[in-house]
Amino acid sequence: MSIHIRLQALRNARNTLLRQPIATLLTIIALAVVFALPVGLFTALSNIQQLLASWHDQAQISLYLHSDASPQAIAQLRTQLRQSPGVVAVRYVDKQQALTDFQRYAGMTAAIQTLGENPLPASLIVELNPLAQSPEQLEQQLQQWSHAAIVSSAQSDLKWVARLQAIVALGTRAVYILAILLALGAVLVMGNTIRLHIEQRRDEIEISSLVGATRSFIRRPFLYQGLIQGIFAGFLAWAIVAVAFAVLQGPVNHLASLYGTQFPLRALSPLEGFLLVLISAALGWLGSLLAVGRHLDNTVS
Amino acid sequence: MIEFINVTKHYPGRRHVLRELNLHLDKGEMVLLTGPSGAGKSTLLKLLTRLEAVSHGTLRVAGVDLATLRRRHIPAYRRRVGVVFQDHKLLMDRNVYDNVALTLQVAGMSPRQLDNRVRAALDKVGLSEHWREFPATLSGGEQQRVGIARAIVHTPEILLADEPTGNLDPELSNDILDMFRDFYRHGTTVLVATHDQGQVERMRLRTLHLAHGQLQERA
Numbered sequence: 374m375s376i377h378i379r380l381q382a383l384r385n386a387r388n389t390l391l392r393q394p395i396a397t398l399l400t401i402i403a404l405a406v407v408f409a410l411p412v413g414l415f416t417a418l419s420n421i422q423q424l425l426a427s428w429h430d431q432a433q434i435s436l437y438l439h440s441d442a443s444p445q446a447i448a449q450l451r452t453q454l455r456q457s458p459g460v461v462a463v464r465y466v467d468k469q470q471a472l473t474d475f476q477r478y479a480g481m482t483a484a485i486q487t488l489g490e491n492p493l494p495a496s497l498i499v500e501l502n503p504l505a506q507s508p509e510q511l512e513q514q515l516q517q518w519s520h521a522a523i524v525s526s527a528q529s530d531l532k533w534v535a536r537l538q539a540i541v542a543l544g545t546r547a548v549y550i551l552a553i554l555l556a557l558g559a560v561l562v563m564g565n566t567i568r569l570h571i572e573q574r575r576d577e578i579e580i581s582s583l584v585g586a587t588r589s590f591i592r593r594p595f596l597y598q599g600l601i602q603g604i605f606a607g608f609l610a611w612a613i614v615a616v617a618f619a620v621l622q623g624p625v626n627h628l629a630s631l632y633g634t635q636f637p638l639r640a641l642s643p644l645e646g647f648l649l650v651l652i653s654a655a656l657g658w659l660g661s662l663l664a665v666g667r668h669l670d671n672t673v674s
Numbered sequence: 675m676i677e678f679i680n681v682t683k684h685y686p687g688r689r690h691v692l693r694e695l696n697l698h699l700d701k702g703e704m705v706l707l708t709g710p711s712g713a714g715k716s717t718l719l720k721l722l723t724r725l726e727a728v729s730h731g732t733l734r735v736a737g738v739d740l741a742t743l744r745r746r747h748i749p750a751y752r753r754r755v756g757v758v759f760q761d762h763k764l765l766m767d768r769n770v771y772d773n774v775a776l777t778l779q780v781a782g783m784s785p786r787q788l789d790n791r792v793r794a795a796l797d798k799v800g801l802s803e804h805w806r807e808f809p810a811t812l813s814g815g816e817q818q819r820v821g822i823a824r825a826i827v828h829t830p831e832i833l834l835a836d837e838p839t840g841n842l843d844p845e846l847s848n849d850i851l852d853m854f855r856d857f858y859r860h861g862t863t864v865l866v867a868t869h870d871q872g873q874v875e876r877m878r879l880r881t882l883h884l885a886h887g888q889l890q891e892r893a
Contacts, residue, residue, distance in 0.1 A: 377784045580763050583723065584824065585753035586780035587746075 379593070386597035389570060397602065400566045404606030407559045408653050409613040411552035412641070416614060418548055420638055422541060425504055432503040434515055434529040437494040440468075442523035450521055451497060457514060459505030464498040471496065494525060501534070508535035556656055559606075563599050563660025570595060571668045578669070588669060595665045596658055603657020607650030615640050675701040675832065675863045676722065681731035683717055691717045693887035695731070699865065701831075704858035706874050707867040708892075709884035715867040718884065719836050722865070723757055724748050736831050753781050756825030756862075760837035762817045764809040764824075770796065771805040774823045781828060795827035799853065815846035822853060826862075833857055835866040839873065847873055855879075 390397045436454075438447065447465065454463045466474070471493040499518075501511070511531050519527035571578065578591055618640040629636040641649065676699035683692040691714045699705055709715050720726040721733055724740055733740040738751055756777075764773050774795055778788035796802045799819040809817050818838060825833060835854065839847035851866070851873055858864040868874065874881055881892045 375782055375784065378779075378782055381779060576763075577765055580765060581776065581780055582749075583725075583752065583757060583763070584777045584780055585749045585751075587749040590749075590780055 378590070382590075382593035383597050385594040386601060389574070389594065390598060390601060396566075400562065401602055401605045401609060403562055404559055404602065404653070404657065405609035405613060407555045407562065408606060408610035408649065408656075409617075411548060411555050412610060412649055413614045413617055414548045414551065416618065416639070416641060416645075418541075418544055420636075421544070422504055423639065424636060425537060425541065426502045428503060432501040432530075432534050434499040434501065434518070434527060436497045436499065436518055436521070436524045437526045437528070438496060438523050439525050440494060442495070446523045447495070447497070450523060454497060454499055454518065459502050459511070459514075460499055461502055462500040464500070465495070466498060467495045468493055503534045503537050504541060508538060559653075559656045560660040560663065563602065563657050564664035566602070567595050567599060567661045567664040568668055570598065571665065591669060592662075592665045596661045599657040599659075599661025600654050601657075603654040603660075604650060606657065607653030610653060611641060611646045611649055675699050675703070675736055676865070677732070677734040679732040679734075681721070681733050682729050683714070683721060683726065684729050690887050692721075695887070695889055697882065697889055699863055701863055702858065702861045704855065704864040704866070704879050706877060706879050706881045707865060707884060708869060708871070708874055708881060709867075711869065713884045714887055715869075715884055716836055719757075719834050719865070719867055722832075722834055723755060724751060749780070753777075753828060754831050756828070756830035756833045758818070758821050758825045758833070758835035758838045760840040762809070762821040764817060764820055766809050769806050769808050770801060770812070770820050770823075773809065773820055774827050777824050777827050791827055792823075795823040798826065799823045814841050815843075815849070818842060818846075818850060819853075822850070826857060829862075831863060833862050833864045835864070837867055837869070839868065839870060844872070848876070851877060 436450075451463050451465060454460055468491050472491045475493055506514070508531055511529075511534060515527055515529055515531070518524060581591055618638050622638050625636055625638055676697065678695045678697040681692060681695040681697075682690060684690040695718075707715050707718065717726065721728055721740065722735060724743060728741045731741070735751075736754055738754075740751075743751060765776070768776075771792055774792045775785075775788050778791060783791075793802060793805070796805055799822050801816065801819055801823060804812065804816065809820060812820065818841075822838070825835075833854065838854075839850050842850065847870065854864050854866055855877070883890045883892050
């Protein structure tokens with residue numbers, strides 16, 4: 374296939390789009406909004422996951438140690454734990470520290486003093502990324518750790534992690550469904566636009582066919598139209614998401630400061646942005662392909 | 675060059691438009707096809723451009739069996755044929771040059787390659803001065819000549835014309851038909867459908883009369 378045929382089709386597509394600038398712009402904006410919605414939600418979800426992953430001090434497992442556990446055995450287990458998947462930090466709390474903490478938080482100083490000796494065991498506190506593993510994997514890991522020779526018992530709140538993961542999974546699934554529906558909507562928008570272009574250029578298609586144009590020759594400018602509009606819509610959707618996140622950054626900073634923390638919103642990276650443009654272009658092309666295939670059958674003899 | 679063997683064409687639920695038609699046209703021959711409106715002249719030309727398929731029989735054009743021609747091979751076949759229409763079928767948003775160039779563009783010719791041919795075709799129909807103009811600014815006769823230039827720019831083996839002088843005055847009609855005669859003298863097979871009896875008598879060519887779906891040879 375000669376390059377000049379493709380260039381000619383590209384010029385043809387460009388001219389058609391420029392002849393109707395308002396209609397072209399409206400189509401691009403409609404597509405951009407359709408693409409920006411799921412992409413914005415995906416990015417928001419990614420930010421939420423990032424935030425949840427930072428809550429590792431909320432997802433802890435306490436491994437209580439036998440009183441006769443040697444410092445070497447404790448150090449060895451600590452190293453093992455650090456290397457386990459999803460473990461963010463491992464903290465050793467000795468008997469004295471446990472007593473101090475207990476007195477501080479429980480306020481039962483008098484009762485403990487009557488015992489004469491410190492009854493609290495030393496422990497290893499394992500901080501986890503709550504989203505790194507499934508609740509089943511965490512449960513399995515907990516079982517494995519609790520059977521270590523120097524561990525007398527283990528305590529955790531894995532139900533909290535399970536609930537959190539279920540909410541995140543629900544949100545992810547909802548965004549996926551929305552993305553699929555909106556992608557379908559984008560294909561339909563493009564298909565309908567191309568259908569209108571085919572109707573407007575029915576004479577040209579008929580005459581081209583009469584003088585020996587192949588279906589691919591007739592189809593190509595329409596496919597390029599879809600592709601061009603898809604590319605522009607992709608870039609516009611990228612800009613919409615970037616602006617939306619920039620606008621939200623102020624209120625998010627304020628909210629984070631009220632909790633004594635910082636939370637910089639992460640918008641689309643250049644790679645993700647170009648992927649968005651690529652997907653948008655592909656959907657524009659696909660919408661055109663479906664519309665052209667269907668409507669040319671009725672137009673070309 | 676063109677051979678109809680027992681060709682029948684009918685549309686579902688309608689009478690037979692062409693019935694057991696037999697016809698033979700040699701290479702480089704020019705034939706006039708006459709007949710009243712609705713006799714099937716346009717249908718016959720549509721069969722030859724493969725806009726319609728034969729219902730029964732064999733239709734061979736330049737060695738191509740149109741009855742069994744596959745859909746994907748139709749464009750290549752049409753590039754061997756030139757067609758002139760009564761209503762010109764010009765693209766009104768393209769100038770004269772681009773209208774004529776279309777035939778070569780669909781054949782994959784580059785702008786540089788097609789330029790000489792387009793200019794030569796426009797010269798042949800006497801429109802070289804009008805190449806930048808748009809069809810709407812031209813007279814009926816000039817528009818028809820653009821249609822002819824588009825039909826001959828790729829030097830087709832066969833030239834088909836459906837009532838090419840239908841909307842023109844007698845003097846312009848003479849010019850157009852003389853142009854066709856010139857093409858056939860250069861080796862192109864030409865078939866012209868017309869109901870203009872005056873032109874038929876003036877041309878003194880082989881004439882076929884189509885009536886009730888049947889062809890009759892006329893002297």
